[in-house]
Amino acid sequence: MTVKTRRLLTYALFVxxxxxxxxxxxxxxxxxxxxxxxQDWNGISSDIGWAGTSNYTRLISDKGFIKSFDFTVKFVIxxxxxxxxxxxxxxxxxxxxxxxxxxxxxxxxxPYVIGGVIIGFIWQFIIGGLFPEIGAATGWAxxxxxxxxxxxxxxxxxxxxxVWHSAGYFMIIxxxxxxxxxxxxxxxxxxxxxxxxxxxxxxxxxxxRPAMTINLFLAISNGFKGxxxxxxxxxxxxxxxxxxxxxxxxxxxxxxxxxxxxSAKAVIFFLILAGITLVQVAVMKRRExxx
Amino acid sequence: xxxxxxxxxxxxLLVVSLAACAxxxxxxxSDAGDTKKAPAAKEEKxxxxxxxxxxxxxxxxxxxxxDYMVENPHVILDAQVSSDxxxxxxxxxxxxxxxxxxxxxxxxxxxxxxDKLADLSNExxxxxxxxxxxxxxxxxGKKLGFPVAFEGYGFIYNKDLFAQxxxxxxxxxxxxxxxxxxxxxxxxISSYSEGYKEWWVLGQHLYNLPFAYxxxxxxxxxxxxxxxxxxxxxxxxxxxxxxxDMTLDxxxxxxxxxxxYDNQVSDFSTGKTAxxxxxxxxxxxxxxxxxxxxxGMFAIPLTENSEDxxxxxxxxxxxxxxxxxxxxxxxxxxxxxxxxxxxxxxxDSFKLIPAxxxxxxxxxxxxxxxxxxxxxxxxxxxxxxxSFWPTGANREFAKQLQAYVGxxxxxxxxxxEVQKIWSERVSK
Numbered sequence: 001m002t003v004k005t006r007r008l009l010t011y012a013l014f015v016x017x018x019x020x021x022x023x024x025x026x027x028x029x030x031x032x033x034x035x036x037x038x039q040d041w042n043g044i045s046s047d048i049g050w051a052g053t054s055n056y057t058r059l060i061s062d063k064g065f066i067k068s069f070d071f072t073v074k075f076v077i078x079x080x081x082x083x084x085x086x087x088x089x090x091x092x093x094x095x096x097x098x099x100x101x102x103x104x105x106x107x108x109x110x111p112y113v114i115g116g117v118i119i120g121f122i123w124q125f126i127i128g129g130l131f132p133e134i135g136a137a138t139g140w141a142x143x144x145x146x147x148x149x150x151x152x153x154x155x156x157x158x159x160x161x162x163v164w165h166s167a168g169y170f171m172i173i174x175x176x177x178x179x180x181x182x183x184x185x186x187x188x189x190x191x192x193x194x195x196x197x198x199x200x201x202x203x204x205x206x207x208x209r210p211a212m213t214i215n216l217f218l219a220i221s222n223g224f225k226g227x228x229x230x231x232x233x234x235x236x237x238x239x240x241x242x243x244x245x246x247x248x249x250x251x252x253x254x255x256x257x258x259x260x261x262x263s264a265k266a267v268i269f270f271l272i273l274a275g276i277t278l279v280q281v282a283v284m285k286r287r288e289x290x291x
Numbered sequence: 292x293x294x295x296x297x298x299x300x301x302x303x304l305l306v307v308s309l310a311a312c313a314x315x316x317x318x319x320x321s322d323a324g325d326t327k328k329a330p331a332a333k334e335e336k337x338x339x340x341x342x343x344x345x346x347x348x349x350x351x352x353x354x355x356x357x358d359y360m361v362e363n364p365h366v367i368l369d370a371q372v373s374s375d376x377x378x379x380x381x382x383x384x385x386x387x388x389x390x391x392x393x394x395x396x397x398x399x400x401x402x403x404x405x406d407k408l409a410d411l412s413n414e415x416x417x418x419x420x421x422x423x424x425x426x427x428x429x430x431x432g433k434k435l436g437f438p439v440a441f442e443g444y445g446f447i448y449n450k451d452l453f454a455q456x457x458x459x460x461x462x463x464x465x466x467x468x469x470x471x472x473x474x475x476x477x478x479x480i481s482s483y484s485e486g487y488k489e490w491w492v493l494g495q496h497l498y499n500l501p502f503a504y505x506x507x508x509x510x511x512x513x514x515x516x517x518x519x520x521x522x523x524x525x526x527x528x529x530x531x532x533x534x535x536d537m538t539l540d541x542x543x544x545x546x547x548x549x550x551x552y553d554n555q556v557s558d559f560s561t562g563k564t565a566x567x568x569x570x571x572x573x574x575x576x577x578x579x580x581x582x583x584x585x586x587g588m589f590a591i592p593l594t595e596n597s598e599d600x601x602x603x604x605x606x607x608x609x610x611x612x613x614x615x616x617x618x619x620x621x622x623x624x625x626x627x628x629x630x631x632x633x634x635x636x637x638x639d640s641f642k643l644i645p646a647x648x649x650x651x652x653x654x655x656x657x658x659x660x661x662x663x664x665x666x667x668x669x670x671x672x673x674x675x676x677x678s679f680w681p682t683g684a685n686r687e688f689a690k691q692l693q694a695y696v697g698x699x700x701x702x703x704x705x706x707x708e709v710q711k712i713w714s715e716r717v718s719k
Contacts, residue, residue: 043381044384046407146543146546146550148488148549149545149546149548149549235488235490237488237690238548238549238693239548239693251683251686254377254381255683256683256684
């Protein structure tokens with residue numbers, strides 16, 4: 001056995017577990033879903049018929065799908081902007097020499113450790129139980145409303161909880177990038193007379209672009225795939241105004257028994273998401289600065 | 292050779308990780324505690340997998356399974372109770388891990404599943420099934436289910452608060468209901484805090500009423516399916532909107548769509564509201580919050596004729612058997628046993644109202660069951676007509692009605708949308 005083949009074998013063995021699981025759990029079901037999208041099946045019966053492209057042609061005029069898509073796009077844009085702004089601000093503050101910064105870093109990261117469904121339930125109690133109490137105590141009109149009863153409020157409830165949940169994670173990525181910014185460059189800029197704003201804008205920001213690429217990608221793809229929080233916090237309500245695409249597809253498949261139609265939606269969903277994220281990563285990559 | 296050692300380690304790791312993955316398939320010892328080993332343990336044990344919803348009785352189902360295994364040492368009865376039941380059941384079937392015994396709902400759903408179900412027409416207990424439980428499980432002349440219980444719902448009311456407001460009789464017509472609400476309002480008592488966030492409270496139970504009050508609900512649904520009638524033709528649709536408006540005007544109004552089931556039950560149990568549209572299944576939750584509550588249940592009227600007023604009673608679930616099960620005969624024996632011991636398990640332990648003529652409703656089931664039973668014995672019941680709706684339509688209907696509650700749609704728009712959803716689901 002030559003060195004080369006042995007190396008190849010070791011390489012293959014290390015990759016194999018991940019590759020096998022990826023194939024079984026993600027790739028094969030993915031192919032199966034594409035096949036399903038051309039079939040006609042209710043998820044229960046024993047015979048699966050063929051539908052040709054009718055699942056896709058029906059989709060064009062599906063109001064529910066378009067409504068969910070609208071909501072999801074709005075949600076993704078809002079959370080992507082807010083998450084990155086909040087996370088970057090937190091990272092900048094916690095990159096300063098504060099005494100409590102380790103505790104604060106942990107505190108901000110903590111929500112991310114809790115699962116989405118549990119978060120949803122906890123916030124349901126906060127919004128349903130605590131907010132009215134605050135409203136009664138302070139007299140602020142914004143807390144006197146039942147947030148989950150109104151479409152706009154439900155939307156913002158989801159946004160707030162999402163930002164609260166994930167900001168810590170994004171913050172850690174920004175923190176890591178900030179610590180990679182060489183001190184000497186910042187000092188050089190300071191000596192050259194650059195103020196705080198200029199140093200941030202012209203030195204720090206270009207150098208943390210790789211982190212921004214990652215964070216924007218994560219925010220966009222997580223936002224599009226959002227399911228558990230919708231499921232637990234608003235259940236898509238009121239009257240379906242906060243039904244994310246993922247939740248919409250799930251409900252189509254499992255409560256309406258439109259299994260193959262939902263598969264067609266999932267395929268379209270995949271194409272849209274893949275398209276958007278590929279463009280985003282390509283654009284951002286080009287703007288990254290190599291040191 | 293160090294490199295060989297490394298390669299070996301990788302191989303071992305790989306095998307271990309794959310083995311861990313396969314570990315799930317091993318027959319799991321039921322956590323119900325089957326500690327007693329049968330004397331003739333040599334023979335192969337029969338594995339029966341039971342899957343059902345109704346998480347509120349999880350412990351009791353597991354206890355029943357344990358008892359069954361003690362009496363039948365050759366059987367392992369693996370009972371699972373799930374809240375996300377529909378999804379789990381389909382995925383279990385899809386992955387080849389189909390349960391032998393499971394729950395199905397009446398009419399549309401049992402029809403969807405029918406080509407996987409064993410015909411139980413000739414089982415000995417079938418003759419004892421209450422007549423009104425039969426229709427829901429009969430598909431193409433075959434009887435496919437073992438009815439778990441009767442359930443019913445209406446307005447559950449707080450008798451003390453009613454007395455405080457000077458109300459002596461439960462309302463049996465729309466105007467009497469209005470009067471009750473006015474009296475409660477005058478006494479400073481809030482009537483409702485309805486859980487319209489839940490699709491089933493609004494879009495299934497309440498919206499069932501106009502369809503159930505039809506002379507022949509099945510025929511009406513059939514006509515709508517065939518396009519011979521429209522949802523707008525349902526006679527008591529106005530009465531329904533009348534009641535819906537009352538639950539808003541004398542309740543939380545627009546904000547009702549933010550009220551969850553938990554909020555609704557807790558508001559009623561703690562005496563914040565005098566009524567709630569719910570059913571017998573809430574008894575445990577209410578008692579947990581306030582065990583001294585003095586309450587009852589009455590049928591929701593949709594007309595001005597008190598003789599029309601009836602309580603919707605249905606079978607929430609049937610036990611059905613997978614016809615491709617390896618142990619179909621054992622599964623049938625289990626249903627037989629469950630019927631023979633029905634009083635002990637279905638009634639006394641699960642606290643369900645039996646849907647068998649030879650089982651009795653006991654006072655221990657509480658005031659809601661007693662009121663339900665009085666409607667049943669007087670034959671003043673209507674079916675759960677929502678079971679005739681196309682599968683999954685209930686959630687879509689709920690969205691339209693929530694939009695009505697939220698002042699986003701008028702009554703006419705709601706009915707147009709409902710009709711559209713119905714026709715689309717049928718044409719699919």
